Amino acid sequence: MTIGGQAPVLIQSMTDTETADVDATVAQVLDLAEAGSEAVRITVNTREAARAVPEIAERLYVRDCRVPLIGDFHFNGHQLLSEYPDCAGALSKYRINPGNVGGEKSYDANFARMIEIACRLDRAVRIGANGGSLDPRLLAQRMEYNRGLPIPLSENEVMEEALAASVLDSARLAENLGLPPDRIVLSAKLSDLQALVRVYLRLAEECSYPLHLGLTEAGPGSMGLIASSAAIAILLEKGIGDTIRVSLTPSPGQSRCQEVVAARQILQALGLRRFSPQIIACPGCGRTGRNLFQDMVQQIKTRLEENFPGWSRDFKGIENLKIAVMGCVVNGPGESRHADIGLSLPGTGENPKAAVYTAGSLHCLLEGDNLADPFIRIVDQYIRTHFLPRP
Ligand code: SF4
Incomplete structure (x- = not known):
């Protein structure tokens, strides 16, 4: 797994199972990897969790899942990595939170033990601080220093500076201990979007380590999704960020994979990576029969999404396909011509025929109650004639 430089921005996720529960953790890692997570972080907080890690890795290997596992260590990482060498060996990367490594007397020794293991096993380390667990000694020192300045910074500014x-x-300490710089990734997460952006701008200016992005504790539902997307997009647009995680709180019963789907959509919307064909659909307005249009778009979208995995398996480059489904003559024909395949539905009072465009030209007119079936056949035919089959 190459991180940073010209490598594509990678998607990470994190399990919420008890790591000691091997069955549940393996099942969730498989789900996350299947959804597109390119590295999965698991909590390693207890001896039982550390003992479970090699079996989790082994079971994933048997299931042909090669997704790198990242161990998330707080407070006792130095002990667990030392006492469970098979755990240390089964993980590709260790996440170390500098705020949770140890107190004044033990910090250096604990940190050195983890870095020494990473060096010996040639593992990467993410040094990941978090606004909620910022090293209190460091913050106190910075606050003290700030009080002596002729024009002191605000408390928030000091906190952001301390986090970075x-x-x-x-x-730097890890490098001094022998960890190569290309084995180090940094993150400094906060729950305040603007503060997060400022901290990452500072990190990008002050170092060249790869950076892992994410708005921490973004919350549930659309609130978390929008705040995370905005924060990550602002930074990626500035060329900052090498891996991302969208930290969403799933609703009870909701799939953990939602965060991976969101991360893919962010990267695709920013034009950084392509994962699936793009469906362009207008929102509809007073020119459409509201329910009819929404039903039609939903039907076509569902049918397209059902078919994408099969098309992707059989043909190369399907993820670059653009399909438009539009509501009326105002923007329908234009947007449909710009897509690879477009369906311009008739608005209220228009000729009740739906125009299908392929590669910029009118292909045919569809009519009747069921437009989804013939449209899917046209898309299928287009793919067969415009994309190379996979060997
Ligand atoms: S394309 Fe037509 S139906 Fe869709 S939003 Fe525009 S005007 Fe409304």
């Missing part, structure tokens, strides 16, 4: 300093100081 926390990961930068630890990264």
